[in-house]
Amino acid sequence: MNDSMNFSLITSEIFLLIALCVIMIVDLFQRDKERKLTFTLTQLSLFVLFVLGFNDLNAPKEIAFNGHWIADQLAVVLKLAIYTITFIALFYARAFINHRSLMRGEYYLLTLFAVLGMMIMVSGNSFLTIYLGLELLSLSLYALIALQRDSKLASESAVKYFVMGGLASGFLLYGISLVYGATGSIIISSVSDYYATNQVNLISQFGLVFIVIGLAFKFGAVPFHMWLPDIYHGSPSSITAFIASVPKIAAFGMLIRLLVEAFGQFISDWSEMILIVALLSVAFGNVIALAQRNLKRLLAYSAIAHVGYFLLGVVPGTDASYSAAMYYIIVYALMTLAGFGIVIFMSTDKNEYQQITDLQGLGKYHPWYGLMFSVVMVSMAGIPPFIGFWPKLEIFRHLIINGFVLEAIIAIAFSVVGLFYYLQVIKEMFFAETNESPAITSSRSLKIAISINCLLLIMLGIMPDSIYQYCLSAFGLIS
């Protein structure tokens, strides 16, 4: 039933849109400086979304709205991950924006708009829907960064992000237009049907290259990574935590829809491109991160490296390897959220925390948080039994099973380089001799949120199946 106007499939999106309008109006009439009600309503609507999404688990795959919309297990699982991580990110954000000029209702609203955009991205079954979702997400993020308009750094990042994001969207759109010219359709299933019956032609391949570039831009993979460290660095930390984590999950959905579902016939073409991009990202990201003394920049370069590992999961081109990549990106979102959580945690009222040397003495004066943050670093480095190890193991396993042994060895060798800079952070926390207690946040909810986030990294590391089975089910590998 491709042409049905099946509104039941978009209940969540409709709910979120209504909730957004309500919250916007409620926010207008609020006098409370801390916007407690807005925050509560935002979190509540995310919770409701989660429950709605959870009900949709294992629902049969359906396509509606003239083929523009798809509801399948992949979309549901990705959405659940998006809600959960946004939920935690907003706890971080509340503590951070409270004492800054950022404390406005718009912060929560824009976040919700971004969530809506991501939901549309992962559920889009046509180039147009996906692009609309992407733009809704991007515009919300530009505005979010620019919220701190009295900060030069934040304004600069906002403009940079806007220009670079626009460029990436341009690439993507150009590629899409070429494909449309070649196939006469923007519906993903029709495009893939067209290639299944017709010869691969040059113009489609040309379009594919632009689409891959657009995706690589969005992910910040080398050689399209230059914008990423500046923007992560310049944005207010709570927004960095958000843009570094959740949109990656949505972008994964976009990648699967565009490359796998539409261009499944071209797999040998795009997987080669992705392989090069991925290995370059792993190498550059890890090596350049070594030189960083600013934790936000360090995490930004580590993000580039992680994107490389994640893309390596896409390279083998089997459903099992996609689910490993999905596992990686969800786990990475959780870890990087905790990583930027450290930055937020160490920023007190007016003082912005930046350098990794500011962590000195944390292990001595606040051993619990020292330990928790070490868990984050060690987990990012991929040391078992923490969660970061398992998706890496799966990625490497699928590379090796599919004969990419040399690539696996190169990537894993760079993870040793990666370990070095993660250990540098632990070194500052525990080994530096200082008699000065570092300043930490006073917000209790942030303390609880970050502890839960870090404990999750341990718990999920001991029970890695709990997330992974959802990723496998998204690709129909288990029911």
Next chain:
Amino acid sequence: MIEKLPILSLLIWLPVSGGLLVLFGPGQKHKNVTQWLSLITALATFVLSVWALSVFDSSRYFIQFTEDRSWIESLDIRYSLGVDGFSFPLIVLTSLMTLIVVIASWNNIKFRMSHYLAGFLIMGGLMNGVFAATDSILFYVFWEAMLVPMFLIIGIWGGPNRIYATLKFFLYTFLGSVFLLIALIYLGKQAASFDIFSMHQLVIDLDTQKLLFFAFLIAFAVKVPMWPVHTWLPDAHVQAPTGGSVILAAIMLKMGTYGFVRFMLPIVPDASMAMANFMIVLSLIAIGYIGLVALAQKDMKKLVAYSSIAHMGFVSLGLFISFSLVEGKHLDAAIMGIQGAMVQMISHGFISGALFLCIGVLYDRVHSREIADYGGVVNTMPRFAMFFMLFAMANAGLPGTSGFVGEFLVIIASLKVNFWIAAVAGLTLILAAAYTLWMYKRVIFGEIANDKVASLQDLLVREHIVMIVLAIMVLVFGLYPAPLLEIMQPSVEHLIDCNLVSKLSPEGMCS
């Protein structure tokens, strides 16, 4: 009843949970509670391991105390544990050394005592896990996880150059183990299971075997450590606190050679045989050249660290000499070589641990590890001098001490293969005597060198306990090594009969 008790799980998780309790429980203010809690945990673990030793059936070869639970279904990784004659003595050794470290650091750690003790307890549990795991990914998880507490222990409580040393330690071992991971994933794919023993049954062609061999070699040789990837060890030892050095020398180095026995020899026997001469040469370099390096050291800890490398050379020599012996049908000699290697592993655990503790005793009092800062210690610390003498002699391989048994067996076995291998290995007994006893002479004998030495106090009660326990171990296994050999005998025979046979074709493999 006894069979139902998950002994190995207890041996792993009892110290880990005790360590977590110490870490988060009483806090820094209740020093006594922390100390006693740690002691009770370590003691309970040790008693449990000894009790399990009495239940252990060493009459024939089979994997015992097995536990098998589904852990990560979608990855087909199981929580499976089990021990044989190779791993079980090492678990008992680990439990004993953890107990000894807890006693030895009773009052020595001046700051963040509870974290220090918790680190050792957690590490003790994880190390037991390394020896007990029979699922290769579970093995890898323990193998890596154990690095983290050691990294923190050296980094927080170590000497002046501790950060360099601990980073080097972590990165070196991690570099090695990532290749191990690749090899395990590949083997897991081939065997359709991550179970170590189903990997033993694989048929692998020679080229693949060689690649796997080098992946294993990088991982395990770094840990042993073999020349030329040994350079992290002296740094780590010198900078580590006493307890860290003891565990490092007594247990962690054994993991490398344990890896040889558990993975390398049984899974890639043909590549190991092809590379046996290469390995023997590396071992001889470790024994000879590193022995000479040890002779030149001015720092006591560095000297013992180098001597550890040299002694571990005997272990790898004993393991790899067995290939030529099996080929030449000298099966008895092959058994002797492997048994010698295993005995050397256990005995070196006691001796090197004891030597580092002795140095720790001196360091606590004088705060120097330089040999030149000492002299005439026997005048002020006669009892200490006696124990130190015993351990120094054992390190030199004096008959009657446990250090003699392993080296003697390995040398005898290598004599069957080639006179010159035995000659080079035997020569180093002289070297070991030279560097150990020369150090002993400079530190202990002579005139009292300075005021610090003059004001030394002899051993305290807890130091006595530690020294006496280790001295008994060294002497018992030196004079009567039979129980140890008996425990290992079936496993060694199984290794030679079933695992060292060619894996190029399914012929001749034990089922």
